[in-house]
Amino acid sequence: MDKLRRVVGEELSGLHLRLLLARLVLALLPIHVGSRLRVYILRLAGFQIGTGCVIWGTPIITGNGDLYRRLTIGKGCWINIGCFFDLGAPITIGNQIAIGHQVMFLTTSHDVGPHTQRAAATHTSAITIGDGAWIGARCTILPGVTIGAGAIVAAGAVVNRDVPPDTLVAGIPARATKTFS
Numbered sequence: 001m002d003k004l005r006r007v008v009g010e011e012l013s014g015l016h017l018r019l020l021l022a023r024l025v026l027a028l029l030p031i032h033v034g035s036r037l038r039v040y041i042l043r044l045a046g047f048q049i050g051t052g053c054v055i056w057g058t059p060i061i062t063g064n065g066d067l068y069r070r071l072t073i074g075k076g077c078w079i080n081i082g083c084f085f086d087l088g089a090p091i092t093i094g095n096q097i098a099i100g101h102q103v104m105f106l107t108t109s110h111d112v113g114p115h116t117q118r119a120a121a122t123h124t125s126a127i128t129i130g131d132g133a134w135i136g137a138r139c140t141i142l143p144g145v146t147i148g149a150g151a152i153v154a155a156g157a158v159v160n161r162d163v164p165p166d167t168l169v170a171g172i173p174a175r176a177t178k179t180f181s
Contacts, residue, residue: 013064018045026058031081050075050095063087073097074131089124089143097129100137100155109143130165150180 022045026038035054043049046068052075059079063070067087073079074095081101085091088108093099105127113120127141130149135141137155147153148165157174168178 014062016067018068019061021045023058029058031057047071047073049073050077052076053079055079057081057083059083059085061085061087080137088122090126091128092126093129094131094133094149096132098134100135100139102138103135104140106140107143 022041025041026034029037035056038055038058039049039053042055048069048071050073053073054077056079060083061067061071062084063086070087070090071085071093072090073093074097076095077093077097077099079099080103083099083102084104084106086104086106086108091105091107107127108122108124110119111121111123112118123143125144127143128146129135129141130147130151132150133147134152135147136153136157139153139156140158141147141153142158142160145159145162147159147163148167150166151163152168153159153163153174154168154170154177156172157170158172159169159174161173163169163174164176164179166180167176168180169175170177
């Protein structure tokens with residue numbers, strides 16, 4: 001019986017009833033309709049989202065425990081369709097951030113194990129996006145990354161290290177290609 005209880009607990013640990021209810025309500029909206037209503041409903045579910053934000057399409061949000069405290073979105077942000085937020089650790093998005101289509105914010109990864117199983121134990125690390133940054137479509141932001149204020153991440157980039165403020169990064173892995181004054 002203890003084993004069954006443990007297995008059921010593990011299987012249901014990612015079930016968040018408030019988030020599930022919010023997703024059910026928001027599923028009724030077409031992608032480009034109700035962007036401010038999405039924000040309002042996600043706030044009601046418990047997420048910290050600043051004023052003046054719009055969310056086009058309902059993002060995919062995953063994580064265990066109290067994930068509602070792990071996502072903070074500042075004022076005046078624009079989040080496009082198909083974004084994915086892995087809330088194994090906190091994700092902090094500053095003010096006036098533009099996030100393109102299908103951006104993935106991944107706070108969870110694996111340690112490298114022996115050759116018999118390379119994806120070993122998981123670890124988490126927070127992601128921070130500075131004010132005024134622009135994250136292009138289909139970027140992947142990996143655990144522990146800080147993107148500086150006013151930075152631009154070009155579409156399709158994989159960001160595996162910090163991005164300085166006012167810097168354009170592009171590529172896989174993302175590298176600095178331009179700085180702004």
